[in-house]
Amino acid sequence: MRKTRYAAVAFAAAAALTMSACGGDSGTDAGGEDTGSSDTITIGIKFDQPGVGFMENNEPSGFDVDVAKYVANELGYSEDQIEWKETPSAQRENVLENGEVDMIFASYSITDERKQRVAFAGPYFIAGQDLLVNADNNDINGPEDLNGKVLCSVTGSTSAQKIADTQPDVNLLEQGGYANCVTAMQGGQVDAVTTDDIILAGLASTDANSGKFKVVGNTFTEEQYGVGISQDSDQCEAINTAIRTMVEDGSWEEAIMANTEGADYSYNDELNPPEPAACA
Amino acid sequence: MGGFFALFEGYDVVAAFWMNIQLAFWAAIGSLVLGTVLAVMRISPIASLRWFGTAYVNIFRNTPLTIIMVFSVLGLWGQLQVNFVNDFDLNFFMLAILSLSLYHAAFVCEAIRSGVNTVPLGQAEAARSIGLSFLPAAWLIILPQAFRGAIAPLGNVLIALVKNTTVAAAASVAEASGLMKTMIEFRPDVMTQIFLTFAIGFVVIVIPIGLLTTWASKKLAVAR
Numbered sequence: 179m180r181k182t183r184y185a186a187v188a189f190a191a192a193a194a195l196t197m198s199a200c201g202g203d204s205g206t207d208a209g210g211e212d213t214g215s216s217d218t219i220t221i222g223i224k225f226d227q228p229g230v231g232f233m234e235n236n237e238p239s240g241f242d243v244d245v246a247k248y249v250a251n252e253l254g255y256s257e258d259q260i261e262w263k264e265t266p267s268a269q270r271e272n273v274l275e276n277g278e279v280d281m282i283f284a285s286y287s288i289t290d291e292r293k294q295r296v297a298f299a300g301p302y303f304i305a306g307q308d309l310l311v312n313a314d315n316n317d318i319n320g321p322e323d324l325n326g327k328v329l330c331s332v333t334g335s336t337s338a339q340k341i342a343d344t345q346p347d348v349n350l351l352e353q354g355g356y357a358n359c360v361t362a363m364q365g366g367q368v369d370a371v372t373t374d375d376i377i378l379a380g381l382a383s384t385d386a387n388s389g390k391f392k393v394v395g396n397t398f399t400e401e402q403y404g405v406g407i408s409q410d411s412d413q414c415e416a417i418n419t420a421i422r423t424m425v426e427d428g429s430w431e432e433a434i435m436a437n438t439e440g441a442d443y444s445y446n447d448e449l450n451p452p453e454p455a456a457c458a
Numbered sequence: 459m460g461g462f463f464a465l466f467e468g469y470d471v472v473a474a475f476w477m478n479i480q481l482a483f484w485a486a487i488g489s490l491v492l493g494t495v496l497a498v499m500r501i502s503p504i505a506s507l508r509w510f511g512t513a514y515v516n517i518f519r520n521t522p523l524t525i526i527m528v529f530s531v532l533g534l535w536g537q538l539q540v541n542f543v544n545d546f547d548l549n550f551f552m553l554a555i556l557s558l559s560l561y562h563a564a565f566v567c568e569a570i571r572s573g574v575n576t577v578p579l580g581q582a583e584a585a586r587s588i589g590l591s592f593l594p595a596a597w598l599i600i601l602p603q604a605f606r607g608a609i610a611p612l613g614n615v616l617i618a619l620v621k622n623t624t625v626a627a628a629a630s631v632a633e634a635s636g637l638m639k640t641m642i643e644f645r646p647d648v649m650t651q652i653f654l655t656f657a658i659g660f661v662v663i664v665i666p667i668g669l670l671t672t673w674a675s676k677k678l679a680v681a682r
Contacts, residue, residue, distance in 0.1 A: 268639065271646040294647035328546070333627050334639025349546040352630045358532060365536040 219255045221246050222265030222273060222282035222406070226355060229380015229437045230285055238262050241376060242283040242403075244433035245302050245424065249281070249405070252420035253413065267335075271295045274408045281417070282406030285377060287336065288455075297458055298404030299417035302430075304449040306397025307337050308375035310382060312363065313392050313442075318370050320396040324348045327369040330359035337373040340399060356381055360391070370394075374401050376434075379443035388440035397446055414457035425451040462648045465641065474637040475659050481554060481623040481633065486616055488559030493566025497604075498596055500567065501574055511567065518564040527557045527628040547632075554626035558619065565615045573608025574600060578682070606678045613671025617664050634659060 223242050224231030231242040243262075250260050265273055265284050273279045274296045285305070288298045309329075311318050318324065325347045331338035333352040341350055351368060353359050360381055362368040371378065375397055382391040405417050424430045430451055499511035518526070530553045534540040542552045577600055585595035605612075624635035638656045642649050 268642050268649075271649065289644075291645050291647050333630075333636045334643050336643060339640055339644070350630075351550075352627070352632075352636060353531070354528070354628050358528070361532055362536040365532070365539075367536050367539060 217255070218259045218261050219250055219253070219281070220261045220263055220279045221250065222263050222270065222279040222284055224266070224284045225264040226357070227285065227377055227380060228384045229441075230377050231283065232380075233262065233264065239437075240380060241303070241433050241437040242285060244437065245421070245430070246281070246283040248424045248429055248433075249283075249417055249420040252423060253416055270406055274406055277408065280407070280411075281413070284406070285374060285401075286404055286406045287401040288404040292406075293458075295409070297407050297409045297411060297414060298455075299407060299414040299457065300404040300421055300454050301402035301452045302405065302421045302424075302454070303376065303403040303434075304446065304452050305374035305376045305401045305403055306446060306449075307340060307372060307399040307401070308378055308397050309394040310360075310363075310371040310378040310391050311369065311394060313390055315369070315392075319394055321345055321398050324370065328367060330362055330368045330371045331373060332356060332359070335373060336401075341372060360387060364390070375443070376438070376445065379438040379441040382441035382443070383438050391441075393441060393443045395444070400449065402452065418454035418457065421454050462651045465645060465648065465652070469637060469641055471634070471637065471655065471659070474632065474634040475663070477631060477633040478620070478623040478626075479663065481551070481558060481626055481631065482616075482620045484555045485558035485562060485619055485623070488555060489562035489566050489615075489619070490612075492559060492563035494570060494601070496563060496567035497570035497574065498593075498601075500571055501596065501600070503592055515564045515567055518561055519568075521561070523557070523561045523622055523625050524628055526561050527554065527625050530554075530557045531629045547630075550630045554623075554629040554631045557629065558622065558626070562615060562619050562622070565618070566612065569608050569611035569615055570601075570604055572611055573604035573606070576607035576680070577603045603680050606680050609671055609675035609678060613667060613675070616671070617667055620664055620667065621660060 223233075223238060223240070223246065225233040227240065227242075230240045232238065232240045247257055247260065251257070263273070263279050265279060265282055267284075270282055270284060270286060271292065274282060283302075286292075286298075287305075288301060292298075309318060309321070309324075318327065321341070321344070324341075324345055326349070328349045328351055329341060329345075330351040330353055331341065332355060338350060338352055341348055351359070351362065353362070356371065356373060356377065359368060359371040363371055371381075375393055375395075378393045381387060382393060405421075407413055407417070421430075424433075434445055496511045496514055499507040500515070502508060502511075531550070535549070535553060540553075541549055543549050581599055581603065582595060585599040590598065623633060626633050627636040627639075634656055638652060641652045645652065
């Protein structure tokens, strides 16, 4: 009998601990409309794209993160007022709609289908689908060299679908993440990895991969990375102004260079830096 | 809503579900065969076989399926360059079946062992007394009764297997959950409808299995 009572107490204590872990996120102002100084702003980024949006030891890094910090600063939020939140591709529209995040900088391409549910500021970068190959590979210079080769991309991604539609003779390996693709390429079974050029550059510039891979530099799509905001947000103009300022004072260029170092990568300078589109 | 139905012209949802059914079918056969062998090992009089069966069940039952799946792709195919067939996509289909079979065999083994426990000890003693050694006794006397007692738990394993075929997306197999990701990526405006389509698809596949095994477990139960 006593044993059961101890067990019940232990169970209740454990339950209380786990419950309290859930309630920790208080004090987030979901609106984020006012640029007051004591509020925080919640920004959605990717946590798994080194060089673009990456979270390690609670320290966010990457090009998306640098742009987000700059824009937030222009909107009146200092760095410690930013709350970072992971927003995987499939969740981006949902978290904007229900106000869990105020802005999303997560390699988020502007498309008409997405505009039905969310609004976009920007674009702040124009990426394009490209190929990552081993540094000593000179046979693959574009999608037309891929026939019979093994190409890796992420399940359900725009890049994977694009290849499946346009290059039916390519052996497409679909994996859960780009890191898996790079691992398989190191093993020698995969010839190339494909997604947006800046994501590839970020992957190739991590400490472990630096110098081993190169971005082919022959983009064959155009992805406009925008800042996802909710449709009733009034921050679009302010964000666009911040992006223009960032480009003008050179921080934009600096952010790209810093985040793709060691990848042998240069962005498409015909399209970049982009001029933010007019707000709806 | 009209835009939603037009989706089915661009994306072959039925083919994706058919892939899941094929995976489940072959993996069910594979895991049933391997699971039966393991169950026989675990009830055998030879200590080393019992040890092996126990070790197998504990290792594979406690390893997440995703890890087994990723290992078979990045480890077996990526590093060790294992190719069962030359066809690129078929090779991954087979790797996925292999992973699913290895994983679910552990659960099948335990389901069958629970069935063995429903067979009274007198059956084994009677088999022994008419001169049957272990294997014939297991094959002719114990297992037939054990299977009939294990239909309900085996049905549970089969239902879990059907749903776990979605993990094959990690092995680059073009099945339903991967297609759902693609559809959501391109058409977030009808995300809820897409999600419900796939959820209902699995309900449609799984409910008949549940009904069938419940019916069969009553119909085939050994009357004692």
